[in-house]
């Protein structure tokens with residue numbers, strides 16, 4: 001048996017989704033530096049969002065806004081145009097398949113990693129420990145990696161079903177991010193989807209593409225699902241400062257007013273929402289903690305469905321599935337999922353309105369509950385280990401982990417940890433909007449710069 005070996009790099013990036021790949025790309029493009037990316041998928045750039053091979057899974061942001069680089073806004077459109085052999089002008093408003101976006105990120109990383117030599121580890125990180133001036137990272141494959149600096153790019157934490165499946169047959173529950181498992185669902189089977197966000201949308205699209213004939217029901221607490229982008233949205237501009245001093249209720253009131261004004265002038269409510277785009281982090285950060293809590297308690301779902309919209313053609317497909325009765329969305333609280341003696345699954349819920357419990361008996365359950373924001377509920381060994389060591393602490397409201405404005409991780413005492421960085425979804429509690437490419441690309445470029453400066457200073 002081979003003894004586990006210890007290897008050393010300057011910067012180890014834990015998580016090789018879009019964010020980790022972009023940090024690696026910036027590091028390697030700047031100068032010679034030893035970079036490792038630890039990613040169980042064995043490929044950097046795909047992550048949960050772009051590892052789908054399904055053509056029906058579209059980006060929810062149009063191509064013109066999906067460049068991976070702030071200083072080259074046309075980069076993705078140019079890549080897509082070359083891929084399809086069409087003029088870039090034809091593609092700016094297009095919602096491209098997410099798999100094409102994965103290819104794009106892989107391509108942009110390969111352009112620099114080919115020369116510099118990226119150390120890609122097809123495994124997970126299970127623990128990180130301070131070791132002298134740097135860190136020792138324990139990997140699931142038994143090896144240990146030494147690094148001067150570490151970047152936590154773990155992305156969205158997957159959420160568990162709110163209740164486990166009782167009785168035999170838990171294999172009948174599949175995860176919405178397991179794209180192959182969803183695609184393998186028998187088209188004749190009845191399916192219940194738990195959750196009604198973007199992961200439910202993915203599941204519906206795959207079932208539809210496979211000619212699903214069985215009944216499909218979805219359950220979510222509010223019974224709300226993402227709304228559609230409007231083609232030809234004309235974003236209103238300016239005036240967002242007026243919202244900054246206001247609490248949750250007053251902001252919502254003003255937003256409704258803006259939406260009504262946009263519609264009165266022949267526009268769409270989406271125009272008013274787009275006006276907020278450059279200021280969403282400021283809108284979150286200017287709220288005191290009690291207003292943030294109020295937002296999380298009362299308004300977050302409404303915000304999500306208006307803000308994280310789906311491509312118009314995707315919205316039309318789902319509306320058609322609802323109209324012809326193939327798909328029904330219920331509002332209620334999941335009470336139990338139990339396997340039945342004939343090998344099916346019974347899902348019980350308490351409807352949001354009314355006193356009588358409801359249930360559906362199906363063949364398959366899909367967990368589309370999306371992302372777990374609370375770090376103390378993170379699955380897998382790494383985050384619990386970091387919390388236990390006091391190297392990280394939960395972010396505001398327990399969401400993600402705490403970090404400085406530059407993305408440096410704060411320890412259990414709130415002190416910046418030298419050489420430990422993070423970006424993306426783990427910063428949601430601090431920044432609120434910190435998940436999609438329009439935020440990630442800037443974070444990745446700045447973080448690479450700061451991490452390199454830290455490595456230089458420690459030499």
Ligand SMILES: Cc1cc2nc3c(=O)[nH]c(=O)nc-3n(C[C@H](O)[C@H](O)[C@H](O)COP(=O)(O)OP(=O)(O)OC[C@H]3O[C@@H](n4cnc5c(N)ncnc54)[C@H](O)[C@@H]3O)c2cc1C
Pocket residue numbers: 014015016017018019020021038039040041046047048049050058059060061123124125126153154155156198199202380382423424425435436437438
């Ligand atoms: C279904 C879906 C659709 C989306 N669509 C869009 C879109 O159209 N446009 C947009 O801008 N944004 C979209 N997003 C947001 C998306 O999250 C970001 O664009 C981007 O993919 C986030 O990248 P990330 O690297 O931060 O996270 P992820 O892509 O989640 O990558 C994190 C990686 O970390 C790895 N990892 C986790 N734990 C460990 C560990 N212990 N050790 C090593 N590796 C680990 C995981 O395997 C994963 O690959 C979508 C998100 C989802 C889930």
